[in-house]
Amino acid sequence: MERYYQKEIETADREQILAWQNERLVKQVRHVWDNVPYYRAKMEEKGVAPEDIQSVEDLHKLPFLTKDDLREAYPYGLLAKPLKDCVRIQSTSGTTGRRVVAFYTQNDIDLWEDCCARAIVAAGGTSGDVCHVCYGYGLFTGGPGLNGGSHKVGCLTLPMSSGNTDRQLQFMIDLESTILCCTPSYAAFLAESIHERGLRDKIKLKAGIFGAEAWSEEMRQDIQNKLGIKAYDIYGLTETSGPGVSFECSEQTGMHINEDHFIAEIIDPDTGEVLPEGSKGELVFTSITKEAFPLLRYRTRDICVLSRKKCSCGRTHVKMSKPMGRSDDMLIVKGVNVFPSQIETVLLEQGYPANYQIIVDRINNSDTIEVMVEMTPETFSDNLGKITEMEKKLVSALKAMLGIYAKVRLVAPKSITRSEGKAVRVIDKRKI
Amino acid sequence: MTIPQISVFLENKAGQLADITNILSENQVNMRAISIAETADYGVVRLIVDDAARASSILLEKGFILTMTPVVGVAVSDTPGGLSKVLGVISSAGIDVEYMYSVFGQQEGQACMIFRVADTEGLTALLEENGIGTVTGESLGLH
Numbered sequence: 001m002e003r004y005y006q007k008e009i010e011t012a013d014r015e016q017i018l019a020w021q022n023e024r025l026v027k028q029v030r031h032v033w034d035n036v037p038y039y040r041a042k043m044e045e046k047g048v049a050p051e052d053i054q055s056v057e058d059l060h061k062l063p064f065l066t067k068d069d070l071r072e073a074y075p076y077g078l079l080a081k082p083l084k085d086c087v088r089i090q091s092t093s094g095t096t097g098r099r100v101v102a103f104y105t106q107n108d109i110d111l112w113e114d115c116c117a118r119a120i121v122a123a124g125g126t127s128g129d130v131c132h133v134c135y136g137y138g139l140f141t142g143g144p145g146l147n148g149g150s151h152k153v154g155c156l157t158l159p160m161s162s163g164n165t166d167r168q169l170q171f172m173i174d175l176e177s178t179i180l181c182c183t184p185s186y187a188a189f190l191a192e193s194i195h196e197r198g199l200r201d202k203i204k205l206k207a208g209i210f211g212a213e214a215w216s217e218e219m220r221q222d223i224q225n226k227l228g229i230k231a232y233d234i235y236g237l238t239e240t241s242g243p244g245v246s247f248e249c250s251e252q253t254g255m256h257i258n259e260d261h262f263i264a265e266i267i268d269p270d271t272g273e274v275l276p277e278g279s280k281g282e283l284v285f286t287s288i289t290k291e292a293f294p295l296l297r298y299r300t301r302d303i304c305v306l307s308r309k310k311c312s313c314g315r316t317h318v319k320m321s322k323p324m325g326r327s328d329d330m331l332i333v334k335g336v337n338v339f340p341s342q343i344e345t346v347l348l349e350q351g352y353p354a355n356y357q358i359i360v361d362r363i364n365n366s367d368t369i370e371v372m373v374e375m376t377p378e379t380f381s382d383n384l385g386k387i388t389e390m391e392k393k394l395v396s397a398l399k400a401m402l403g404i405y406a407k408v409r410l411v412a413p414k415s416i417t418r419s420e421g422k423a424v425r426v427i428d429k430r431k432i
Numbered sequence: 433m434t435i436p437q438i439s440v441f442l443e444n445k446a447g448q449l450a451d452i453t454n455i456l457s458e459n460q461v462n463m464r465a466i467s468i469a470e471t472a473d474y475g476v477v478r479l480i481v482d483d484a485a486r487a488s489s490i491l492l493e494k495g496f497i498l499t500m501t502p503v504v505g506v507a508v509s510d511t512p513g514g515l516s517k518v519l520g521v522i523s524s525a526g527i528d529v530e531y532m533y534s535v536f537g538q539q540e541g542q543a544c545m546i547f548r549v550a551d552t553e554g555l556t557a558l559l560e561e562n563g564i565g566t567v568t569g570e571s572l573g574l575h
Contacts, residue, residue: 375441375474375497382439382501382548383530384469384476410474412443413497 002250002314005121005153006114009260010315017316020260022055024288029053029062032294035080038073039065039296056263059286060274065298067328070100070239079103081292091139092238092337102238103292109148111289115236115244115258116149122249122256122313123207123232125179127154130204132177134160134168134186135212141242142212142335146181149244155179162186165193173202180208183335184215184223184231188365191226205229211236211243212335214323216431219365220252233322239298240285246320251312254319261289264318265297266306269327280305282327283320301328331426333360334367336404340425343371343406346397350390351378357416362430370407371398374416434502434552435569436484441497442468442475449477455494461487464572465546467533480535480546483575504547504555505567510538515545521562522547527555535572544572 004010012020032039033050042063043049052061070078079086081103088104104112125131131150135142143161150157158177160168168190171177180187187210194200205227211234223231235255236243245262246255257264266281267274275281283300287293302323311319331338344354357372379390391408398406417424442448449468456463456479465480481487484500491498508514522529527549535544544567549555556566 377497377499380439380441380497380499382437382476382478382499384471387474387476388471410441410443412441412448412495414495415443 003121003124003126004315005118010118010256010317012260012316014316017259018056021263021288024260025056025059025263025286026050026053028286028288028290028294029296031291032080032296036078036294038069038077039063042069059263059265059297062286062297064272064284065295067100067239067299067301074099075101078293078295080294081105086292088144089139090141090144090238090242100238102241104241105291108241108290108292111261112145112241112244113148113152115241115247115261116145116234117152118149118258119209119232119234119244119247120146120149120153120155120179122247122315123179123209123230124250125150125153125155125207129153129155129178130158130175131155131179131181132158132160132168132172132175132205134162134180134182135243137161141236141238142181142183145236145242145244146209150179150181165190169193169197169199172205173199176204178204178206180205180227180229182208182210183212184210184219185213185334185362185366187223187227187231188219191223192365195226200226200228203227207232209234209247213332213367214430218431222365235320235323237300239293239295239300240287241290245285249311249313249315253311254307254321256311256315256317256319257306259317262287264306264320266304267299269299269301269303277306277308280324283323299327301326301330303327329426331358331360331369331428333369334404336402338369338402338404342401343398346394346401347371347373350394350397352376352394355416357424358426360426360428360430367430368407369402369404370409372409372411372416374413375410376413433504433556433566433568435480435505435546435567435572435574437501437503437546437548438479438481438484438488438491439499439501440477440479440491442470442477444470444473444475452477452479452491452496455490456481456487459486459490461490462573463536464574465533465535467531467546469531478531478533480572480574482573501548502552504549504552504559505535505569505572506545506547506559507542507565507567508545510541510543514543518545518559518564521558521564522555525558527551527558535567539571 030050046063086103092100133146137143208231232248234247236245246257263286265284269282283302303325305321307319359370361368462482467478530548532547
């Protein structure tokens with residue numbers, strides 16, 4: 001028997017969902033027009049006034065927002081509520097120059113946590129469960145989001161945060177965790193550790209909610225088999241709230257988008273045109289309930305497909321496929337957003353040439369990133385120690401910029417292929 | 433009196449060193465000493481050759497990254513304790529040796545060791561004071 005966190009909403013018929021969306025969209029556009037001069041200017045530039053938006057049908061008239069807008073408007077330019085009404089910020093993975101700060105009122109947090117609670121209940125969670133959250137806590141939305149959702153469901157919540165595998169396993173066994181929330185690669189790593197240490201009989205896990213990075217169907221099978229659980233995908237982004245924008249149900253054939261809070265569109269990333277249902281394209285979200293940071297037509301850069309096919313779980317909200325790629329050059333490594341331009345900045349600052357190559361791979365279910373850098377006469381020395389020292393300096397500068405460890409490989413000059421047209425900066429060997 | 437040393441950057445992959453020796457051989461450059469320092473991913477090959485100026489311009493032309501460093505050739509008695517005596521003198525003077533390696537072959541009971549130090553003049557003077565000879569480029573057949 002399928003259970004829901006908010007049954008009336010999650011199983012509402014199409015007309016009802018549309019009615020909510022129409023009403024909320026009109027209100028939201030007015031709220032943004034009145035309180036966000038940055039977006040109002042964009043609307044004026046496009047010749048659109050709030051009166052022009054009467055329903056979801058009119059959504060396409062509104063201008064897009066991109067990550068560039070978020071950076072330009074940093075920190076308060078897209079804020080729609082006085083700071084005194086805001087209670088929290090969250091931010092994207094500490095990446096200098098690309099930072100996105102999102103604001104929340106208490107109501108925003110409540111609704112976000114509701115979305116996460118829906119995901120937990122869809123994964124079989126009840127107040128009798130022990131929810132083990134090892135997403136990072138802090139600025140990253142993963143930990144706080146699932147933590148809040150778990151509270152709403154009434155699970156006993158273990159705010160483990162990431163890292164320290166020994167402690168994770170100890171708590172998992174001693175406190176009999178039943179639901180695991182983390183990145184799929186960390187889940188795979190934990191599964192491997194449990195398998196190696198012969199702890200399979202001692203764990204009580206029944207479900208996992210894994211997101212923040214791409215994972216394959218093979219990886220899902222592997223985690224499910226090793227842990228004896230059902231593994232559910234969850235999707236979200238800081239810009240729109242965090243995890244819980246969409247989540248998987250027992251059918252495991254896509255993630256239900258919480259349409260009472262977000263309107264999803266699929267566009268052609270080149271022309272910006274809205275594509276017909278079922279087309280593959282870039283996912284665009286409009287937040288219709290957020291008060292503090294209401295983004296209208298935010299381009300996620302994630303490429304996917306939407307489906308309104310009837311779902312056996314009974315939920316009526318549209319489903320999105322797993323993201324199949326990006327319409328920009330952003331990489332997601334270990335759940336962290338990485339832009340090649342960030343790496344380039346560090347290399348130039350450290351006196352290395354801008355001719356580099358990034359190799360991303362997944363080894364033993366864990367993402368690796370390697371930066372190939374060409375040696376220069378200036379950085380070369382007859383003393384190996386000095387080269388190693390420079391290499392270490394580069395590694396720490398990259399760590400400071402990206403927030404994750406990237407291996408540096410110094411290579412001979414001109415050994416990185418210079419292609420005729422667009423340089424091949426990234427080689428992603430992961431099979432996702 | 434110092435000897436010019438060529439240090440070349442080497443990626444740790446098959447055939448890199450052979451590339452260098454082939455180039456030198458094709459150009460009739462004779463090697464007098466070679467030493468390699470490496471990490472798992474890359475290394476530095478240090479060479480003493482008969483014509484350093486020509487060898488370095490050829491390698492540069494071929495796209496290698498290199499640097500020239502003056503090093504000191506020290507005559508070491510080819511008997512037990514020969515090197516120990518030299519190192520004793522250097523360490524009591526508090527001189528830091530960055531690295532050292534030997535030259536192929538020996539002459540009249542003497543081996544030649546290459547020393548890389550920050551202050552080559554200081555080392556030469558110190559050795560002289562202690563009756564230890566330095567080796568000239570000429571005696572190694574360098575032009």
